[in-house]
Amino acid sequence: MKRSFPLVFAFIVGFLVLLAEFIPHRPFNDLISTLENWFMIISGFAILLGQISLIRVNSQIIAHKEENWQYHLAGMISFALMLIFGLLWGMREAPGLLGSGESFVNQMGMKPFDYLFTYAYMPLSATVFSLLAFFIASAAYRAFIIRGFESNLLMITAVIVIIGRTSIGSMLTGWLPESLRFWHIPNLADFIMEYPNTAAQRAIMISAGLGIVGSSLRIILGIERSYLGGDK
Amino acid sequence: MTSFFTTFGIWLSALFTISIFSFLYKDNPLYKFSEQVFVGLSAAYWLVNIIYSIMIPNLFSKLIGDFSGNLILLIPAALGLMMLMRIHPATQWISRYPIAIMIGTTAGISMLRYMKSDILNQVTATMINPFAASSTGAVIGNILLIIGTLCGVYFFYFSKKQEGFFAVPSKIGIWFLMISFGATFGYTVMARISLLIGRLEFLLGNWLHLIK
Amino acid sequence: MKISSSTERKIIYSVLFIAVALPLLFPIGWKTDVSGYTRMAYDLIEESPDESVVLISFDYDPSTMTEIQPMAEAQIEHAFKRNQRVIATALWPMGVQMAEQAFSSVIKNYPDKQYGIDYVNLGYKVGGMVTIQAMGRNLSEVYPADQGGTPYAELPMLKGINRLKDLAWISSLSSGTPGLKEWVMVAGDSYGVPVTGGCTAISAPGFFPYVNEQRQLYGLLGGLKAASEYEGLIDRIGPATMKMDAQSIAHLLILIFIAIGNVKAYVSRRRVAQ
Numbered sequence: 227m228k229r230s231f232p233l234v235f236a237f238i239v240g241f242l243v244l245l246a247e248f249i250p251h252r253p254f255n256d257l258i259s260t261l262e263n264w265f266m267i268i269s270g271f272a273i274l275l276g277q278i279s280l281i282r283v284n285s286q287i288i289a290h291k292e293e294n295w296q297y298h299l300a301g302m303i304s305f306a307l308m309l310i311f312g313l314l315w316g317m318r319e320a321p322g323l324l325g326s327g328e329s330f331v332n333q334m335g336m337k338p339f340d341y342l343f344t345y346a347y348m349p350l351s352a353t354v355f356s357l358l359a360f361f362i363a364s365a366a367y368r369a370f371i372i373r374g375f376e377s378n379l380l381m382i383t384a385v386i387v388i389i390g391r392t393s394i395g396s397m398l399t400g401w402l403p404e405s406l407r408f409w410h411i412p413n414l415a416d417f418i419m420e421y422p423n424t425a426a427q428r429a430i431m432i433s434a435g436l437g438i439v440g441s442s443l444r445i446i447l448g449i450e451r452s453y454l455g456g457d458k
Numbered sequence: 459m460t461s462f463f464t465t466f467g468i469w470l471s472a473l474f475t476i477s478i479f480s481f482l483y484k485d486n487p488l489y490k491f492s493e494q495v496f497v498g499l500s501a502a503y504w505l506v507n508i509i510y511s512i513m514i515p516n517l518f519s520k521l522i523g524d525f526s527g528n529l530i531l532l533i534p535a536a537l538g539l540m541m542l543m544r545i546h547p548a549t550q551w552i553s554r555y556p557i558a559i560m561i562g563t564t565a566g567i568s569m570l571r572y573m574k575s576d577i578l579n580q581v582t583a584t585m586i587n588p589f590a591a592s593s594t595g596a597v598i599g600n601i602l603l604i605i606g607t608l609c610g611v612y613f614f615y616f617s618k619k620q621e622g623f624f625a626v627p628s629k630i631g632i633w634f635l636m637i638s639f640g641a642t643f644g645y646t647v648m649a650r651i652s653l654l655i656g657r658l659e660f661l662l663g664n665w666l667h668l669i670k
Numbered sequence: 671m672k673i674s675s676s677t678e679r680k681i682i683y684s685v686l687f688i689a690v691a692l693p694l695l696f697p698i699g700w701k702t703d704v705s706g707y708t709r710m711a712y713d714l715i716e717e718s719p720d721e722s723v724v725l726i727s728f729d730y731d732p733s734t735m736t737e738i739q740p741m742a743e744a745q746i747e748h749a750f751k752r753n754q755r756v757i758a759t760a761l762w763p764m765g766v767q768m769a770e771q772a773f774s775s776v777i778k779n780y781p782d783k784q785y786g787i788d789y790v791n792l793g794y795k796v797g798g799m800v801t802i803q804a805m806g807r808n809l810s811e812v813y814p815a816d817q818g819g820t821p822y823a824e825l826p827m828l829k830g831i832n833r834l835k836d837l838a839w840i841s842s843l844s845s846g847t848p849g850l851k852e853w854v855m856v857a858g859d860s861y862g863v864p865v866t867g868g869c870t871a872i873s874a875p876g877f878f879p880y881v882n883e884q885r886q887l888y889g890l891l892g893g894l895k896a897a898s899e900y901e902g903l904i905d906r907i908g909p910a911t912m913k914m915d916a917q918s919i920a921h922l923l924i925l926i927f928i929a930i931g932n933v934k935a936y937v938s939r940r941r942v943a944q
Contacts, residue, residue, distance in 0.1 A: 228551040228554065229554070231555070232554040232555050232557070232558035233558065235555060235558040235559055235562060236558040236559070236561055236562035236565070237562065238562070239558075239559050239562035239563050239566065240562040240563070240565050240566040240569075241566070242566070243562075243563060243566025243567055243570070244566050244569070244570065247570050255807070259804065259807050259808065259811070260530070261559075261563055262563075262797075262800050262801070262803055262804035262807070263516070263534070263804060263811060263812070264533065264534035264537065264559070265559075265560060265563050265800045265801075265804075266512060266516060266795060266796055266797040266800070266801055266804070266812070267512065267513075267516055267517050267531070267534040267535065267537075267538055268534055268537050268538050268541060268556050268559065268560055269560065269796040269797045270508045270512035270513055270516075270517075270796055271537075271538030271539070271542060271556070272541055272560070273504055273505075273508050273796060274508060274538075274542065275541055275542055275544055275545070276504075277501050277504060277505045278542070278545060279545070280497075280501050281501075282545070294490060297487075297490045297491055297493070297494040298494055300491050300494050300495055300498070301494030301495060301497050301498035302498060303498070304494075304495040304498035304499050304502070305498035305499070305501050305502045306498075306502075307502075308498070308499050308502035308503060309502040309505060309506060312502065312503075312505075312506030312509075312510075313506065313509075316510070317506055317507070317510060318766065318767070318770065318817060318818070319816075319817055319818025319819065320514075320817065320818065320819060321819075333461075333463060334461075334463040335461060335463060335464060339506065340767075341463070341467065342499060343499075343503065343767060344467065345466075345467030345468070345470045345471050346470060346471070346474060346495065346499055347496070347499045347500065347503060347732065348471070348735075349471035349472075349474045349475045349657075349660065350474050350478065350492060350495065350496040350499070351496065351500070351731060351732040351733040351764075352653065352656055352657055352660075352732050352733055352735065352736065353474065353475045353478035353479065353657050354478055354493075354496060354733065355653050355733040355734065356650075356653040356654045356656065357478065357479070357481060357482065358650045358653070359650040359651050359653060359654035359686065359690075359920075360654070360682070360683045360686060361650075362646060362650045362924075363682050363683070363923070363924055363927055364679050364682050364683070366647070366924050366927045366928050366931065367682055367927040367928070367930060367931040368931060369931075370643075370928045370932075371931060371932055371935045372932055372935075376632060376633065376636045377636075379633055379636040379637055379640065380636045380637070380639055380640035380643070381640065381928075382640065383636075383637045383638075383640030383641050383644070384640040384641070384643040384644045384647075385644075385925060385928070386644075387640070387641045387643075387644025387645065388644045388647055388648070388921050388924060388925055389921065389922075389925065390644075391644065391645070391648055391871075391893070391895045391921070392702070392895070392914070392917060392918035392921045392922070393700030393701060393702045393914055393915070393918045394700070394918045394921065394922055395703075396700075396701065396702055396703045397700065408595050410703075412702075412703040412705070413703075415644075416705050416706060416707075417595065417599060418637065418641055419641060419874075419875065419878055420599060420706075420878065421598075421599035421600070421602045421603050421606070422602055422603075422606055422634055422637040422638065423637060423638045423641045423642075423875050423878055424603060424606075424878045424879050425602060425603045425604075425605070425606025425607045425610060425634050425638075426606055426610050426631075426634040426635045426637065426638030427638055427875055427876050427878060427879050428580050428583070428584065428603075428606075428607045428610070428879040429606070429607050429608075429609075429610020429611045429613070429614065429631065429634070429635075430610065430614075430635075430876075431576045431580055431876075431879055432576065432577055432580050432581065432607070432611055433610075433611055433614035434576070435572045435573070435575075435576030435577040435580070436577060438568055438569070438572045438576075439568075439569050439572055439573050439577070441565075442565040442566070442568050442569035442572075443565075443569060445561055445562070445565040446562065446565050446566060446569070453557060453561050454554050454557070454558070455550070455554070482680075482683050483680075503763060503764065504763055507763035507766075507794055508763075508796065510817075511763070511766075511793050511794040511795065511796075511817070512795065512796055515813075515814045515815050515819075516812075516814065519814065519815075520814065563800060564799075564800065567799055567800055567803060568799070571799065571855040571856060571859070571860065572855070574855070574859050574860070575854060575855040575858075575859045575880075575886065576855075579859060579882075579884045579886055580879060580882075582884060583879070583882035583883055583884050586883065638875060641875050642872075642875045645871040645872055645874050645893065646872045647921065647924050648871040648893050648894065648895065648917070648921070649734075649737060649870050649871035649872040649893055650872075651690070651916075651917055651920040651921065651924075652736050652737045652871065652893060652894040652913070652917060653733070653736050653737070654686075654690055654920075655690055655694070655736060655894075655913045655916045655917060655920075656735070656736025656737075656913075657736075658687075658690050658691050658694055658916075659694055659736075659913065662691060662694055662695060663694075668695055669694055669695060
């Protein structure tokens with residue numbers, strides 16, 4: 227029963243969504259509208275669940291003094307700090323439990339929560355991802371090696387696109403006469419993106435789309451039930 | 459005049475930026491510290507946003523403002539609380555109900571939207587008259603578009619063994635995919651470099667004031 | 671002389687660092703061509719009626735803001751130039767802050783534009799595709815208030831705007847899921863609202879199939895280059911334009927790395943064969 231009832235629920239809501247698409251009238255459209263709003267609220271709780279799990283995992287690491295526990299402690303302190311700031315004085319325009327923290331705004335130029343976001347979260351987030359620039363440069367040197375016809379295709383396309391999407395590409399072949407404009411590198415890059423790339427991406431899209439439609443149907447019909455977890 | 463807090467904030471940003479970059483030399487305590495601070499701040503940001511952007515306006519404000527008129531909202535609230543039951547192994551099964559509702563809704567909507575946007579509309583966009591294009595380049599392009607799409611889909615069709623004559627479209631499909639992966643690599647280079655430019659602009663401009 | 675793999679890596683990192691830093695310190699001012707996809711996105715906004723209400727969804731976070739923030743600023747400025755009124759929403763929580771920063775940057779040149787009358791920041795909502803579908807039915811149900819708590823009905827520019835269909839165009843500036851794909855699928859294909867957008871360069875190749883005769887997507891801004899092209903179209907010397915020199919030099923360097931890597935691989939293959 228612990229597994230069958232949820233499956234019935236999934237079937238009913240999935241079927242209702244499909245039905246409402248083909249009969250967009252009362253009561254189906256109202257039902258779906260309500261369901262969509264519920265979805266948003268439940269999703270909020272799902273994210274809350276994710277945060278609680280994160281706290282639990284980190285607390286265990288700290289409590290058992292596992293390897294690198296000090297760093298996890300630092301993570302939890304920053305979590306607590308940002309959460310407390312957010313709850314007490316709010317964020318952006320939204321006031322918190324103790325108001326909008328006008329004295330902080332006067333001194334710091336913004337609320338404490340927004341200050342942490344601007345000067346700690348933003349640089350951290352942007353820098354973590356910018357590391358990938360170095361790794362891709364290293365990968366280009368080590369792994370982008372011509373080995374056969376197919377890797378040649380990959381290499382030629384990559385080179386045209388890398389040059390074509392810069393000012394250098396525009397300058398290199400900018401002198402070509404109008405009749406040869408097709409061979410102007412940025413135009414060549416655009417051609418690759420517009421036709422061969424679109425063809426391949428469309429094939430991926432159609433194939434993946436078929437897969438998604440198939441698995442959605444399996445979920446609605448209760449054939450796919452792995453999302454419910456174990457048998458307990 | 460720049461306030462103390464702005465200057466302090468910029469130095470803090472610079473410290474975090476350099477700490478993360480220090481990983482390029484080797485893994486070190488400063489990087490590990492910054493990484494965990496990032497995780498902590500990120501999680502708290504999500505949590506606070508969920509409270510102010512979803513829970514308060516879409517649930518609590520409505521219930522507080524007009525409780526009897528919004529009684530129905532107690533159902534998603536209850537389902538949300540049931541979702542939290544997942545934390546404890548003994549009550550984990552209760553969370554299956556809200557999960558089933560979310561998965562069922564997502565499956566229904568995804569099925570419809572993917573069918574229309576990623577299958578029907580893509581097939582329609584491929585069924586074009588290639589010779590109706592205005593230039594020779596576009597005519598060649600359209601022919602490539604049709605052949606590439608058909609051969610690409612054929613390549614992903616695994617139900618039949620592809621050998622001999624039947625392997626030819628598959629091979630052509632792979633060529634198109636290789637071209638696309640090459641283009642994607644080119645774009646990936648562009649994306650990654652842009653992010654690095656952003657950070658260096660901060661370090662050289664906002665922090666060191668070397669950029670005019 | 672044999673260079674160890676670790677030293678080789680460090681040399682690559684250092685050279686890249688210098689190659690990106692130098693053009694930032696000493697700008698060159700190279701020009702770029704405008705691609706058809708960028709022009710298509712520009713035309714949609716340019717040809718939409720003045721005074722119409724439009725929506726820009728900020729579906730990204732600070733990790734990709736170098737690429738996408740210039741697009742946001744350019745599109746807001748373009749809309750303001752056309753006297754269009756802009757609603758900002760976000761499918762990513764950090765998008766709200768990104769929207770706020772973009773507005774405060776553009777508003778410096780448009781001091782007469784007022785919050786609630788010319789632009790509004792409705793904030794973040796979770797749920798992706800399902801939420802967009804709900805917005806298509808009733809915007810105020812999804813957004814009972816803006817992110818500052820002002821009720822939907824009290825925001826003057828939202829009078830008469832009840833659902834997505836009432837908007838002239840939608841632009842999703844996206845760096846992942848949920849984002850542009852969901853807007854195309856629901857707002858574009860399901861509700862018939864013209865959708866354009868921008869994305870990180872890395873995800874751009876996957877969006878090209880949507881730019882077709884069905885008009886699923888009206889043009890596409892892919893990465894910093896497209897952002898700089900857009901800035902050029904609206905005569906704005908913005909953050910993207912200023913970064914294009916560094917971008918070009920770094921691309922050239924990557925090509926040099928590829929070439930050296932291939933020569934090295936060829937030499938070692940020859941050595942093994944001998």
